[in-house]
Amino acid sequence: xxxxxxxxxxxxxxxxxxxxxxxxxxxxxxxxxxxxxxxxxxxxxxxxxxxxxxxxxxxxxxxxxxxxxxxxxxxxxxxxxxxxxxxxxxxxxxxxxxxxxxxxxxxxxxxxxxx
Amino acid sequence: xxxxxxxxxxxxxxxxxxxxxxxxxxxxxxxxxxxxxxxxxxxxxxxxxxxxxxxxxxxxxxxxxxxxxxxxxxxxxxxxxxxxxxxxxxxxxxxxxxxxxxxxxxxxxxxxxxx
Numbered sequence: 547x548x549x550x551x552x553x554x555x556x557x558x559x560x561x562x563x564x565x566x567x568x569x570x571x572x573x574x575x576x577x578x579x580x581x582x583x584x585x586x587x588x589x590x591x592x593x594x595x596x597x598x599x600x601x602x603x604x605x606x607x608x609x610x611x612x613x614x615x616x617x618x619x620x621x622x623x624x625x626x627x628x629x630x631x632x633x634x635x636x637x638x639x640x641x642x643x644x645x646x647x648x649x650x651x652x653x654x655x656x657x658x659x660x661x
Numbered sequence: 662x663x664x665x666x667x668x669x670x671x672x673x674x675x676x677x678x679x680x681x682x683x684x685x686x687x688x689x690x691x692x693x694x695x696x697x698x699x700x701x702x703x704x705x706x707x708x709x710x711x712x713x714x715x716x717x718x719x720x721x722x723x724x725x726x727x728x729x730x731x732x733x734x735x736x737x738x739x740x741x742x743x744x745x746x747x748x749x750x751x752x753x754x755x756x757x758x759x760x761x762x763x764x765x766x767x768x769x770x771x772x773x774x775x776x
Contacts, residue, residue: 548705579763588749588766589704602762637703649694650764654703 548572550653552638558659559628566624567656571640578621579639579650580613582606589637595621596643628660667750667770675775680737682770684750685730691753693726694764695735697746704749707735712755740774747771 549572559565571578577596581589592611593603597618607613610628615621625632635657639650668683684693692711696704710717710726710733717724723736737744751764 548703550703552703577762581764586768588751588768589764591763591765594762604763635701639704649706649709651706652696652704657701 548651548653550638550640550651552636552653552656554656555654556657556659558661560661561628561630563628564624564626565628565658566622567636567638567658569621569623569638569640569653571620571638572642572651575640575642575651576618577641577643577648577650578615579641580621580623581637581639583635583637583655584633592623625658628658630660633658633660667748667767669770670768671771671773673773673775674740676740676742678740678774680740680744680772680774682735682748682772684733684735684767686733686750686752686765686767687731688752689755690728691755693724693733694751694753695722695724695733696749696751696766698749698769699746707748737772740772742774742776745772745774 551570553568579594580592583589592607593613595615598615610626613623635655637655639652641648641650666685694709695707698704708719708724710724721738726733747769749766749769751766
């Protein structure tokens with residue numbers, strides 16, 4: 547257990563539905579990241595926050611995706627009008643920004659299946 | 662896009678043997694990190710090596726980094742069945758601002774340690 551929690555662990559939804567995932571980082575960590583991992587691949591960066599500010603978004607993050615981190619604590623990732631191609635493991639990570647390059651601690655992930 | 666490439670893609674060894682996994686990457690980096698992932702689970706951070714370091718040890722793990730060849734290796738000594746997992750290298754690419762904020766993962770090496 548790294549101290550990063552994600553909820554739910556599994557989500558099955560029908561195409562066209564909206565889904566929302568939650569991530570609770572390690573409490574003193576000021577940075578929070580979202581990654582997506584498909585079968586047989588490594589994780590791919592989606593977006594990250596420093597405190598409550600969203601500082602970078604990948605091109606993978608289409609208009610149907612939105613992430614928030616109100617008050618700089620937990621974060622939510624919402625996918626609207628889900629498509630079968632959204633099926634993946636969604637991973638959250640957090641870190642404490644101290645210098646150049648800090649260890650990112652990952653949560654257990656939310657596995658999304660879109661039928 | 663994925664920067665790192667692990668080699669081999671799959672490795673099967675007997676308990677007690679050593680396992681060596683290699684990672685190549687394309688751009689300049691601040692640091693390189695190795696993670697382990699058990700099937701369907703989140704990633705566990707193993708070790709971080711900075712661009713000015715050449716070798717690092719942690720328990721049964723030994724990591725080397727050759728920035729001139731843009732490559733790294735992970736050695737697990739005296740392997741155990743519990744080491745069975747996928748292993749990913751992740752690079753923190755350097756930018757003109759002095760540090761990127763996302764990790765770029767390879768596709769991973771799937772290690773099987775047979776009892």
